[in-house]
Amino acid sequence: MMAATTPAALTRPELVCPAGTPAALKSAVDAGADCVYVGFRDETNARNFPGLNFSRKELGEGIAYAHSRGAKVLVAINTFPRAGQPQLWHQAVDDAARLKADAAILADIGLIDYAARTHPELRLHLSVQAAASNPDAIRFYAERFGIKRVVLPRVLTVQEIAAINARIAPVETEVFVFGGLCVMAEGRCALSSYATGQSPNMNGVCSPAGEVRYTETPQGITSELGGFTINKFTPNEPAGYPTLCKGRFIADDKASYLFEEPTSLNTLTILPDLIKAGVTAFKIEGRQRGRAYVAAVVQAFRQGIDAVMAGRPLPEIDLDRITEGGKQTTGAYEKAWR
Amino acid sequence: MGQGHASAATKTVTPPFSPMLLLGVALRPVRPQLLQPVFDHMLAIIRRRHPDILERMADYADKPVCIDPTDLPFVILLDPNPEDPRLTVRREIDPAEVAATIHGPLEMLIALAEGKVDGDALFFSRRLVIEGDTEVVVALRNAIDGAGIDLIEDISLQLGPLGRPFRGLAGAAIGLIGRMRDDFEMLRTSLIAPAVKDVNAQSARISALEGEVKQLRKAARRGGAA
Numbered sequence: 001m002m003a004a005t006t007p008a009a010l011t012r013p014e015l016v017c018p019a020g021t022p023a024a025l026k027s028a029v030d031a032g033a034d035c036v037y038v039g040f041r042d043e044t045n046a047r048n049f050p051g052l053n054f055s056r057k058e059l060g061e062g063i064a065y066a067h068s069r070g071a072k073v074l075v076a077i078n079t080f081p082r083a084g085q086p087q088l089w090h091q092a093v094d095d096a097a098r099l100k101a102d103a104a105i106l107a108d109i110g111l112i113d114y115a116a117r118t119h120p121e122l123r124l125h126l127s128v129q130a131a132a133s134n135p136d137a138i139r140f141y142a143e144r145f146g147i148k149r150v151v152l153p154r155v156l157t158v159q160e161i162a163a164i165n166a167r168i169a170p171v172e173t174e175v176f177v178f179g180g181l182c183v184m185a186e187g188r189c190a191l192s193s194y195a196t197g198q199s200p201n202m203n204g205v206c207s208p209a210g211e212v213r214y215t216e217t218p219q220g221i222t223s224e225l226g227g228f229t230i231n232k233f234t235p236n237e238p239a240g241y242p243t244l245c246k247g248r249f250i251a252d253d254k255a256s257y258l259f260e261e262p263t264s265l266n267t268l269t270i271l272p273d274l275i276k277a278g279v280t281a282f283k284i285e286g287r288q289r290g291r292a293y294v295a296a297v298v299q300a301f302r303q304g305i306d307a308v309m310a311g312r313p314l315p316e317i318d319l320d321r322i323t324e325g326g327k328q329t330t331g332a333y334e335k336a337w338r
Numbered sequence: 339m340g341q342g343h344a345s346a347a348t349k350t351v352t353p354p355f356s357p358m359l360l361l362g363v364a365l366r367p368v369r370p371q372l373l374q375p376v377f378d379h380m381l382a383i384i385r386r387r388h389p390d391i392l393e394r395m396a397d398y399a400d401k402p403v404c405i406d407p408t409d410l411p412f413v414i415l416l417d418p419n420p421e422d423p424r425l426t427v428r429r430e431i432d433p434a435e436v437a438a439t440i441h442g443p444l445e446m447l448i449a450l451a452e453g454k455v456d457g458d459a460l461f462f463s464r465r466l467v468i469e470g471d472t473e474v475v476v477a478l479r480n481a482i483d484g485a486g487i488d489l490i491e492d493i494s495l496q497l498g499p500l501g502r503p504f505r506g507l508a509g510a511a512i513g514l515i516g517r518m519r520d521d522f523e524m525l526r527t528s529l530i531a532p533a534v535k536d537v538n539a540q541s542a543r544i545s546a547l548e549g550e551v552k553q554l555r556k557a558a559r560r561g562g563a564a
Binding site: 020021022023024026027049050051052208209210212213214215216221233235236237238239240241242262288289290291292293296321322323324325326 | 351394395397398450453454455456457458459461462463464467468469471472473474475476477478479480481483484485486
């Protein structure tokens with residue numbers, strides 16, 4: 001067991017959990033999520049993956065299920081509308097408001113303006129895709145559009161988060177505590193677009209599955225994206241997502257991960273520090289993951305938060321089996337590489 | 339590649355040593371056609387209880403998928419056309435007939451269908467192998483995971499008054515398979531223990547040699563610089 005912490009004057013953070021399907025939403029709520037975030041089944045959200053996401057009817061039912069158990073539902077509408085064609089995104093905001101979602105998570109400044117003017121009763125959160133990482137940027141969104149919460153990019157240390165929190169009250173912050181990592185300034189990465197013509201920012205897909213090919217040989221598996229070979233794994237080597245940022249490239253005759261290794265963020269060990277930093281909500285990445293992932297991670301972080309708040313030692317929970325590449329990191333929160 | 343034949347190109351997916359492998363050997367003489375009624379019944383249950391699976395697969399209606407339980411001597415062809423879906427059991431399938439193939443041990447495929455394991459995690463750990471059109475596989479995985487399938491519950495609800503005894507029997511069978519799996523694992527560990535010992539010794543020797551080579555290279559560089 002790890003060191004105990006004192007609960008004095010700590011504010012209990014919300015646990016914000018992903019759901020790509022109605023079944024995953026139920027799993028998240030049943031496992032102890034305070035909030036579940038979801039997206040519509042189109043390119044208005046950054047997980048526009050085949051077979052994933054919610055119809056309007058499913059969202060209505062999901063919200064009813066969550067509310068009946070005291071949980072909230074947040075709707076991610078966090079891609080950037082195509083120039084001159086904002087209707088799909090406006091409709092998504094209208095429907096989120098009509099279905100009584102507890103908040104909309106938005107990135108595009110024009111869409112935020114539309115939501116603030118059209119649905120003043122709808123609570124607005126600023127998506128990580130907006131990449132607002134300093135008090136001036138956050139205050140601008142809060143003062144101009146009434147943004148209530150900002151999801152911070154995964155590039156800040158715990159100390160930097162604490163400093164931001166001290167300067168933006170009453171705006172809340174939400175930070176990622178588990179799941180996939182992005183190395184780029186979020187909302188501005190062009191790697192997927194370069195290789196496939198589609199990006200998470202405009203189309204809601206990073207490295208779209210239709211552009212991915214795996215070839216299995218006795219020497220291992222080769223992954224290709226948009227016709228580019230981006231990685232080769234030996235037969236028993238753990239694999240990762242087929243994204244360019246996690247590709248292995250040859251430089252000076254040596255194959256290595258130039259941008260980022262396949263690794264999952266896991267902050268269970270530093271939860272007390274994040275709570276002390278004044279973070280309002282802890283977000284678990286992974287709307288594209290299955291129910292089993294959602295249940296396992298939500299349960300782990302529910303136990304972790306409850307332990308910290310009760311002054312108990314942090315539980316040791318092994319999440320290795322569901323991590324990318326079988327590896328974990330506390331990422332920029334500790335910047336251990338500096 | 340399982341005992342069934344989903345692809346002539348590769349034979350790289352080795353089934354684990356498990357009770358299912360034994361079942362696969364026992365089923366080898368059985369003609370797949372004899373098992374077809376089971377799969378027809380399963381499809382009927384899916385259509386009745388989980389219509390959202392085919393609805394989520396609507397964009398992939400013309401993309402059949404081969405499911406290859408690597409420990410069984412047959413493969414399953416899923417044709418997701420919502421108007422006329424089919425689940426066909428075959429001894430082999432020509433890769434050209436399907437958009438994609440999913441290889442994995444039967445128990446794992448069932449756990450995946452029931453949402454008890456995460457598909458990405460299985461892929462990361464290389465226990466699940468996919469070939470062909472990744473998009474249709476991802477769509478199928480998401481559609482099935484989102485359906486909230488519980489095989490025993492789904493089947494027992496179709497059996498009317500026999501549902502309850504079926505649940506009891508299924509529970510006992512799962513317990514038995516679990517115990518057999520533990521026994522098989524013990525047997526496997528015991529059988530390969532001498533080989534593992536040899537491999538570990540060789541690994542240690544290779545590490546030592548690599549260290550020596552590194553030292554020699556360093557010394558050579560120092561010599562060259564001098």
